[in-house]
Amino acid sequence: MSDVNYQDKIPNNVDLHQDRRLQRALEEWLPNYLDWWMEMGPEGFQRDDIYLRTAVSVDADGWAKFGHVKMPDYRWGIFLNPKDPDRKIHFGDHIGEAAWDQVPGEHRTALRRLIVTQGDTEPASVEQQRLLGQVCPSLYDLRNLFQVNVEEGRHLWAMVYLLHTYFGRDGREEAEAMLERRSGNADHPRILGAFNAPIDDWMSFFCFTTFTDRDGKYQLRALAESGFDPLARTTQFMLTEEAHHMFVGQTGVARILKRTAEMMKNRGGDVRGQGGIPLDMIQKWVNLWYSLSVDLFGGEDSSNAALFFGSSLKGRDREAELTEHTGLNETYKLTRFDANGRESIDEIPLRRAMNEVLRDAYIEDCEKVVKSWNRTLADEGCESRLYLPNRRFHRAQGIYSEARFDATGRWLSDAEWEDRKGEWLPTQEDLAYVKGLMYAVTKPGEFAHWIAPPARGINNQSVEFDYAKFDASSFHAPRT
Numbered sequence: 001m002s003d004v005n006y007q008d009k010i011p012n013n014v015d016l017h018q019d020r021r022l023q024r025a026l027e028e029w030l031p032n033y034l035d036w037w038m039e040m041g042p043e044g045f046q047r048d049d050i051y052l053r054t055a056v057s058v059d060a061d062g063w064a065k066f067g068h069v070k071m072p073d074y075r076w077g078i079f080l081n082p083k084d085p086d087r088k089i090h091f092g093d094h095i096g097e098a099a100w101d102q103v104p105g106e107h108r109t110a111l112r113r114l115i116v117t118q119g120d121t122e123p124a125s126v127e128q129q130r131l132l133g134q135v136c137p138s139l140y141d142l143r144n145l146f147q148v149n150v151e152e153g154r155h156l157w158a159m160v161y162l163l164h165t166y167f168g169r170d171g172r173e174e175a176e177a178m179l180e181r182r183s184g185n186a187d188h189p190r191i192l193g194a195f196n197a198p199i200d201d202w203m204s205f206f207c208f209t210t211f212t213d214r215d216g217k218y219q220l221r222a223l224a225e226s227g228f229d230p231l232a233r234t235t236q237f238m239l240t241e242e243a244h245h246m247f248v249g250q251t252g253v254a255r256i257l258k259r260t261a262e263m264m265k266n267r268g269g270d271v272r273g274q275g276g277i278p279l280d281m282i283q284k285w286v287n288l289w290y291s292l293s294v295d296l297f298g299g300e301d302s303s304n305a306a307l308f309f310g311s312s313l314k315g316r317d318r319e320a321e322l323t324e325h326t327g328l329n330e331t332y333k334l335t336r337f338d339a340n341g342r343e344s345i346d347e348i349p350l351r352r353a354m355n356e357v358l359r360d361a362y363i364e365d366c367e368k369v370v371k372s373w374n375r376t377l378a379d380e381g382c383e384s385r386l387y388l389p390n391r392r393f394h395r396a397q398g399i400y401s402e403a404r405f406d407a408t409g410r411w412l413s414d415a416e417w418e419d420r421k422g423e424w425l426p427t428q429e430d431l432a433y434v435k436g437l438m439y440a441v442t443k444p445g446e447f448a449h450w451i452a453p454p455a456r457g458i459n460n461q462s463v464e465f466d467y468a469k470f471d472a473s474s475f476h477a478p479r480t
């Protein structure tokens, strides 16, 4: 394992210089990536100095460097966690075999599909968030947005490295295709639903980074168990960066809640009159992004999920802590509904339910997040609470997508749903209202009126720190 040269074109800890062909292939991909970044990355700000962290190693302490960087000069590196030469596959049909350093021929297609699906989400989110900088609620938030964006870019690099290194020509073609699909594009959309949904306001951004990046966390955790060792090691390191994205989301929503709760104490609780985001609107954003993210885990009863687990390619959350690792001779109980809303229990083989098993872990984690938000409300003396909608609510994938359910999971007729969906999901009017609150605040230490300042700054800097030094021309919209 070589030390990282921060100045390298592609900083890495995979001895890239020893594989000239691979290095050349990645250096050829780099300008295409940069073209994509300039076209689809943050609108404006490309010449500005942003206070960013850059991954420079995988050491638990000191893996990152902080400093003002122009985003196109960001060092998107390739980092894998250290290799354990004795590592054994610990689940599925290949349990007990030595972990694979090369792609096993029989699992090549499935593995490529897993890597491409994960990789596609990374540039997608950058595309979805590209206009938000223009209406940043503060420099602190602007910096966090760009931090998330450059790291999603690095995650794309991580997946492209695997494609280039282990999948030959079709891997290189898949890497090119990553730069060709576009979020929300009718002809060339990104692969997964939530990654084609628009993110036009910061409430959506904070919900996305809370719920959709958290889907990423669980997908990465499942891949970090993989029998294919390079995938396990790269996803382990990606999780280190991912934690910050979820922090940005969770604290972002908490800061909005704090401000809203403060406003609820004034002027008879008229939050709208004070230009804040009312609690029932925040709940609708939670419902929307949570349900879009719950969909990302895929079908409840899935032959692909069984294949990925059985082939030892994708494990469960913290697989090592479980007692049984083949997933055979066990079942999972699914609740199904017929066309008239009659409920029944369907017991399926556990391997087929692996998506649902991962979704269970995700939901448990999301419940903790909502609890922490409710503590924020309680601390502000507010008696209202947020909730997590039922997993059946507003689904576009899986067995619940065939019917309609309210936020508590109660079956609804189509007519009832049409009538009442505006109670649970943002209406056009809600979206327009929140979008109307968005404006750029760019004086260090100042914040938009609908969100409270954070408790502390980034990397021990003050909240007033100059997180972004920019050119006046970076903003198209008026700012304060």
Ligand SMILES: [Fe+2]
Pocket (backbone or CB within 6 Å): 122, 151, 152, 155, 216, 242
């Ligand atoms: Fe990511």
Ligand SMILES: [Fe+2]
Pocket (backbone or CB within 6 Å): 152, 213, 216, 242, 245
């Ligand atoms: Fe992320």
